[in-house]
Each structure stands twice: as structure tokens, then as C-alpha cells.
Amino acid sequence: MHPANQHTRPGGRQRFGSAIAAVAAATVALGVVGLVGTAPAVAAPTAAAPLATDTGDLIWSQEFNGAAGTAPDASVWGYDTGAGGWGNSELQTYTTSRSNSAVDGAGNLVITARQESDGSYTSARLQTNDKFEVQYGRIEASIQIPRGQGIWPAFWMLGGDFPATSWPTTGEIDIMENVGYEPATVHGTVHGPGYSGGNGITALYNHPQGWSFADTYHTFAVDWSPGSITWSVDGVQYHQVTRASVGSNTWVFDKAYFLILNVAVGGSWPGNPDSTTQLPQQMKVDYVRVYDNGSNSGSGSGGTGALPTGTGTVRSGASLCMDVPWGLAYDGNRVQLATCNGNKAQQWTRGSDGTLTALGRCLDVTSSGTTNGTAVQLWGCNGTKAQEWTYDASTKALKNPQSGKCLDAVDGVPVHDGQKLQIWDCAGTANQQWTF
Numbered sequence: 001m002h003p004a005n006q007h008t009r010p011g012g013r014q015r016f017g018s019a020i021a022a023v024a025a026a027t028v029a030l031g032v033v034g035l036v037g038t039a040p041a042v043a044a045p046t047a048a049a050p051l052a053t054d055t056g057d058l059i060w061s062q063e064f065n066g067a068a069g070t071a072p073d074a075s076v077w078g079y080d081t082g083a084g085g086w087g088n089s090e091l092q093t094y095t096t097s098r099s100n101s102a103v104d105g106a107g108n109l110v111i112t113a114r115q116e117s118d119g120s121y122t123s124a125r126l127q128t129n130d131k132f133e134v135q136y137g138r139i140e141a142s143i144q145i146p147r148g149q150g151i152w153p154a155f156w157m158l159g160g161d162f163p164a165t166s167w168p169t170t171g172e173i174d175i176m177e178n179v180g181y182e183p184a185t186v187h188g189t190v191h192g193p194g195y196s197g198g199n200g201i202t203a204l205y206n207h208p209q210g211w212s213f214a215d216t217y218h219t220f221a222v223d224w225s226p227g228s229i230t231w232s233v234d235g236v237q238y239h240q241v242t243r244a245s246v247g248s249n250t251w252v253f254d255k256a257y258f259l260i261l262n263v264a265v266g267g268s269w270p271g272n273p274d275s276t277t278q279l280p281q282q283m284k285v286d287y288v289r290v291y292d293n294g295s296n297s298g299s300g301s302g303g304t305g306a307l308p309t310g311t312g313t314v315r316s317g318a319s320l321c322m323d324v325p326w327g328l329a330y331d332g333n334r335v336q337l338a339t340c341n342g343n344k345a346q347q348w349t350r351g352s353d354g355t356l357t358a359l360g361r362c363l364d365v366t367s368s369g370t371t372n373g374t375a376v377q378l379w380g381c382n383g384t385k386a387q388e389w390t391y392d393a394s395t396k397a398l399k400n401p402q403s404g405k406c407l408d409a410v411d412g413v414p415v416h417d418g419q420k421l422q423i424w425d426c427a428g429t430a431n432q433q434w435t436f
Contacts, residue, residue, distance in 0.1 A: 057393040059137060059308050060436060061289040068105025069098055075312065075347070076132050080125040080262075090152075091266035091273075092121040100124040109285040113151060113263045115273075125262035132310055133160040133256035136295035139175065140221030141261075141288045146281035147214035150273035151180040152264040153283045155220055160256035168196035171252035173229065176220035179270035180277070183212035186220065188231035188239045194249035201246070203231070203239035217286055225295040226254055256309065256352075261285060292393045307356070307391050307398075308436060311349045313340060314356070314398075315435045316415045321346040322363075322434075324378055329359035332366075333378040337409055337419040350436065354388040355381060356398075362387040365423055370403035376421040396433040397426055406432045 064072060071077075079101075083093040092113060094100075101124035104110045113123040134157075145153045154177045159170035172191040189202035207213060223230045231239040243251045263283045266272040273279070292308070314322040316337055323338035327345035340346060349357045356363040364379035368386040381387060385402035392399065398407040400423055408424035409415050409431035419431075426432065 057292050059290045059292050059393070060132070060134070060310060061287060062109075063107060063287050064103050064109040064285065065107050066103040066105075068103065070103050071098065071101070072103055072109050072126065075342075076128055077126045078129060078131060080127060085267075086264070088264070088267040088269065090264045091150075092123040092264055094125045094262070095122050096124075097122070101126060104284070107286060109261070111153075111261060111263045111283045111285070112280050113146065113265050113282075114280040121265040121273075121279075123263045123265055125260065125264075127158075127258060127260040129158070129160070129162070129258045131258075132312075133258045134290050135254075135256040135309070136224050136226065136293070138221060138223045138291040138293050139259070139289075140219055140291075141175070142217050142219050142286035143176070144217045144284040144286075145176075145178050145186075145214050146180075146263060146283050147183055147212060148180045148273065148277040148279075148281055150266045150270050150277055151281050152267060152270040153178055154260070154262055154264070156260050157257035158260065159252060160258055162258075167191070169193050169250075169252065171255075171257070172196075172200075173222060173224075173253065173257060174200075174202075175222050175231070176233075178213060181270065183214060184210050186213060186233060188222070190229065190241055190253070192246065192250065192252045195246055201241050205231075205233045205236075205238040208236075217284070223293055224253070225293065227251070229253060259288065261288075307350045307352075307354050307389050309350045309352050310436060311347060312436060313346050314348050315340065316409060316433065317430065320415055320417065320419075322348060322421070324358050327359065329361050329378065331361070331377075331379050335363060335376050335378055335421045337415055337417065337421070339417050353383075354390060354401075356389055357381060363389065365400055365403060368402065369423070370405070372405065372422075372424050374403070374405075374423050376407060376423060391434075395426070395428045396435060397428070398432075398434050399426065407434065408432050 062073065062076060079094065079096045081094045081096060099112065099114065100122055101111050111124045113121065115121055141155050143155060154174065156172065156174040158172055159165060162170040168191045174187065174189040177187045178185065184207040185204050187202055187204050189200045191200045195201055219234050221232050227243040229241050230237055319340055320337045321340040323336050324345040325333055325336055327343065344359060347358060351357065361378045362381040364377050365386040366375045366377050368384060388401055390399050390401055403423055405423040406426040408422050409419045410422050411419065413430045415431050
């Protein structure tokens, strides 16, 4: 591991390993704020302080509803693997084994830290680098954390330009960390250039009743907007960082970030397991969700704004996906609806420039047309307005700004397999409603 990629802090972890998977780039533009600095940790008030946010439509989620013993969605989750201490003298080796990470059949992702027969420790670290990234919004997860001395669960994010940009310049947002010797306390922190490691801007939240966070599920969230990040637990706000918090240092939280879930064992902050530690320990994740808080458009939730970036299906209804017929990537192939099947012909990357791309080509309005009924096709990306799209979260409409018209399934409702796509006056009907 390159020394520049290591960091250690009391209340902070090494954020990266020697290998992070690189796959098809995908980013989701939403809203949540970043924290950083040198402020010491402070306890959050235990009295309920309602979180004042404008949380709108659900933009993206992972519900982990697969069959017991299976891996989470590989189009979203990759793995960091290996040992070496991860910059914090951690003891575990991260693996891709189902014994360390799997869906449990009851709607949870379970990350399991184990002690193997030879005395070594194994666990898992899952991340969405180059598969799903988010800029702004409310990012939250419902998690039941593990317990025990030396156990270190976390839900956090790194800048999407990592590893090309090294830590801490890439930035880090720790949504939730817990160390086992503090069962009733979780921490929220940001790291960036000039405010990293022990100087990260951090705060802690104590369970209102003093109970262990491992006893049940809790909702850990950040609400992120341009220039601001706010932390909450179960809807109670306990920390906020703004651009002013970093002083003369660089604010690195107005860009896309990817998600990470992991359970470490041992390290300079939590200390190592001892005779009281019972293994295996499990972190159960009921869901991870991202909501539009209005920051992607600047007009409040549900406004027409920039295309939320990311990679995945573009759905019409519950079972139909935007599809490149026969998976043939040639100019002029008329895009259609087809039963969702998970193949690459239905994987669309939503770019920050407003493009929708599949198989290396763009979703295109034929001949830059602006009239009702103009066909929508696959075409080589060329930067023209015919290939630009915006998204209205309130109506779920994809709109071509040049024509002022919406992406529409020909012949209206009900939508069906094989239905071709066109542009048409925006009407809010089911054949013009799209979800990611």
C-alpha cells in the first residue's frame, strides 16, 4: 500500500487497501453535506432534535432481498480484499467469501467478522467504487452493528476520484463508526486536506438511553447539500459541517462519492479483541437508500434538475427496462422497452453531462428532432443537444431540453415488451415515467 494512502487517527480508520475494483463508471447526483477540520469530538444532545431536511423522492436503494447465502448485487458492490493492517494496525483479512458477506434471505446484507481455526481474523469490506457514486442528497442505512472489544463497524464514503486522487485530498465522509469499547456511542467525521487523521472534523452521538447500538437496528444518515453536511441517528441531528468549518483548507465535498460498508477487527483506535470478545460478530444492513433532498436541482425536492448520475437499469413500471434491441451497438438502433433481464443491453450510465449511454453509445433523438413522434435511438456520442436529458423527480420524466419534450413509449399505456421509444409532449402518463 502506498504510504500516501494510509491514515490513522483516534476515531478514524485507514480508508483504502491495495486493491479497489474498477468497473463501469456510474454516479448518482443528489444531496448530502461534508464535514472536516480539527474540532474535537463533542457529545450530541440526547434530547430529540428533529432533523430539518427537505428529503424528497427515493432515487436509489439496495434492499438486499436476495436468497439466503447469495452475494449482494454485483453490479453495485465490489470488494476490497487482503490484510496488511490497512494503515491502522488492523488484524483482519478482507475476503470475498460468502462466509464473510452474504444476503441472509430475510432482507439483510450480513458482514461477518470471524476468527479462523488458525487464530487469524477474516471479515469483509464492500464498496461501490466505479459502480455507484452519489453527489448530494440524503444517504442513509438501517444497520444493526456488531459488538465486542476490538470490533470496528463503519458506513462511510470516499471521493469518486480515488484512487487517482490520493487520500486525504480525495475526501472522506464517515456516516457512522463505532468501536466496541463504546457500545452506546457512534461517531460522524469528515477528512480532507489539512483536516485528516486525528484532525478530522468529528462529533459523537450517545444512545439516549445509554443502550448498546448493537441491540437493534438504527438509521444512520447524512443530509448533504452544496457546502454543508449534517449527520443524524434515528432522525436526531447531532453534527453539521459547512464550508466555513475547514477554514483556509480546501473543501472537497462538492463532487461524487462512493459508498463503503465494512467490519474491521482490531487496530490502533478500537484496540484488539480480548477474552471478552465473542466471535463471530455480524453487522446486519437492512437497506441503503439515497433520497433527493433538492440539492441536485437547487429547486427543492421533486424539481426538474440535472440527470442523477449512476449506472443501472432505466425502468418503466416494475418489470420493463429501457433496452438496446438484441444488444446490438450500431448507430440508429431504435431503443425499446423489454422485460428486465440484467444484461448489458439494459445497463445505462447517466452522465453528469446529461447523457445516457449503453454499450458505448448514447440515447439520441433522431436528427436532433423536436417534434412529437421523433424516434429515440442509439447513436455515437457526439455532444449535441439531441443527446442531453434532464430528470424531474416529481413526475419521473426524462426530458430532452432541446425539444422540450419527454421520453415516451410509443402507443401509450399499458406499457409492454417491445414498445419503441420516441419524444412527445410531457403528459405525466405512465409511459413517460422512468425510475433508476
